[in-house]
Amino acid sequence: MTDVRPTSGTDTGSTEGVLHTLFRSDLGGHEQVVLCQDRATGLKAVIALHSTALGPALGGTRFYPYASEEEAVRDALNLSRGMSYKNALAGLEHGGGKAVIIGDPEEIKTEQLLLAYGRFVASLGGRYVTACDVGTYVQDMDVVARECRWTTGRSPERGGAGDSSVLTAFGVFQGMRAAAGHRWGEPTLRGRRVGVAGVGKVGHHLVEHLIEDGAQVVVTDVRPEAVARITERHPEVTAVPDAAALVRAPLDVYAPCALGGALDDATVAALTATVVCGAANNQLAHPGVEKDLADRGILYAPDYVVNAGGVIQVADELNGFDFDRAKAKAAKIYDTTLAIFDRAHTDGVPPAVAADRLAEARMAEARATRVPRQAQR
Ligand SMILES: NC(=O)c1ccc[n+]([C@@H]2O[C@H](COP(=O)([O-])OP(=O)(O)OC[C@H]3O[C@@H](n4cnc5c(N)ncnc54)[C@H](O)[C@@H]3O)[C@@H](O)[C@H]2O)c1
Numbered sequence: 395m396t397d398v399r400p401t402s403g404t405d406t407g408s409t410e411g412v413l414h415t416l417f418r419s420d421l422g423g424h425e426q427v428v429l430c431q432d433r434a435t436g437l438k439a440v441i442a443l444h445s446t447a448l449g450p451a452l453g454g455t456r457f458y459p460y461a462s463e464e465e466a467v468r469d470a471l472n473l474s475r476g477m478s479y480k481n482a483l484a485g486l487e488h489g490g491g492k493a494v495i496i497g498d499p500e501e502i503k504t505e506q507l508l509l510a511y512g513r514f515v516a517s518l519g520g521r522y523v524t525a526c527d528v529g530t531y532v533q534d535m536d537v538v539a540r541e542c543r544w545t546t547g548r549s550p551e552r553g554g555a556g557d558s559s560v561l562t563a564f565g566v567f568q569g570m571r572a573a574a575g576h577r578w579g580e581p582t583l584r585g586r587r588v589g590v591a592g593v594g595k596v597g598h599h600l601v602e603h604l605i606e607d608g609a610q611v612v613v614t615d616v617r618p619e620a621v622a623r624i625t626e627r628h629p630e631v632t633a634v635p636d637a638a639a640l641v642r643a644p645l646d647v648y649a650p651c652a653l654g655g656a657l658d659d660a661t662v663a664a665l666t667a668t669v670v671c672g673a674a675n676n677q678l679a680h681p682g683v684e685k686d687l688a689d690r691g692i693l694y695a696p697d698y699v700v701n702a703g704g705v706i707q708v709a710d711e712l713n714g715f716d717f718d719r720a721k722a723k724a725a726k727i728y729d730t731t732l733a734i735f736d737r738a739h740t741d742g743v744p745p746a747v748a749a750d751r752l753a754e755a756r757m758a759e760a761r762a763t764r765v766p767r768q769a770q771r
Pocket of ligand 1: 558591592595596614615617620636651652673701704
């Protein structure tokens with residue numbers, strides 16, 4: 395489960411320090427931040443709970459060699475805030491949280507460190523549910539789960555749901571169908587030219603959906619073997635050398651499925667597609683790109699909305715994973731994406747802004763109707 399950033403307030407990188415961000419700036423508002431240390435194993439971690447308005451905070455654990463502790467805290471604050479928005483629009487009974495472990499996983503990740511980390515997560519008593527992110531894998535969650543029952547993203551052998559890319563791709567495809575319906579009147583990609591940048595775990599599943607739906611697919615990837623895996627199976631798929639060539643190729647839809655920041659000024663200016671819908675997190679390279687897209691008449695399906703299939707999957711795991719139940723929930727990404735386009739039209743704002751507003755409204759409603767524990771007795 396990787397990072398996600400809402401469009402509003404995208405950067406908590408204030409020069410005034412993280413405590414200012416946390417307690418005084420508009421970008422904070424986090425409920426709780428926990429600093430964890432276990433000297434015996436070298437564990438240093440930050441667990442940030444942005445919101446539990448909708449339920450226990452859910453979000454992955456990033457294991458990364460941050461340049462400083464300050465940078466790690468900031469990342470946890472940013473990422474957990476993003477998870478609140480993502481979980482709210484995924485229709486989950488979960489708030490937003492995220493944890494970061496400071497250090498190079500190649501050097502310091504050990505079973506004992508992960509167990510110590512699991513004990514810290516367990517100490518929160520279910521207010522935070524963890525999962526995989528950059529630098530952590532299903533095998534790691536299997537270890538964390540030995541100390542902490544609030545762990546998802548485990549391997550199927552240990553009762554987990556395993557690889558989340560299947561439902562992530564399915565959700566992106568639903569978002570793309572909604573965008574096609576909004577733009578061309580029919581919720582299908584039949585006969586449309588769709589460019590997929592990055593055909594890794596999610597991208598290659600997305601290509602299968604597109605081909606089944608009758609789209610003409612163009613792909614690119616920095617790994618030739620990833621492209622070959624597609625073109626050997628589907629000779630009708632064409633490949634171009636890089637993402638810059640893909641955005642310039644004649645396309646109806648552009649699907650960024652590699653890294654963040656795919657939609658920068660040069661890309662937006664060069665795009666031939668009139669719909670953008672892909673799996674990559676944080677596609678907008680900087681605030682304002684969402685408006686540039688709208689000004690060019692390009693319909694942008696917000697990344698954190700359409701790529702929520704993965705978090706929907708790990709949330710389902712908490713109830714004993716049922717693929718069909720999780721898939722049915724991921725299918726609702728179609729309706730959510732349409733609702734965002736409608737709200738964008740009504741409010742006269744880009745879809746990314748409309749998405750943030752809908753997420754904020756759901757969280758505010760939950761806060762307003764929350765029954766205090768004493769009143770429940
Ligand atoms: N896996 C999930 O469930 C999930 C869920 C939500 C969001 N995402 C996001 O979707 C994106 C893809 O995730 P994934 O799990 O498929 O990752 P992945 O690493 O399996 O696939 C990414 C692919 O992009 C390619 N790539 C990297 N740089 C590229 C470039 N400059 N041009 C073209 N191709 C390039 C890589 O070679 C790789 O094949 C990521 O941004 C990830 O954060 C994934």
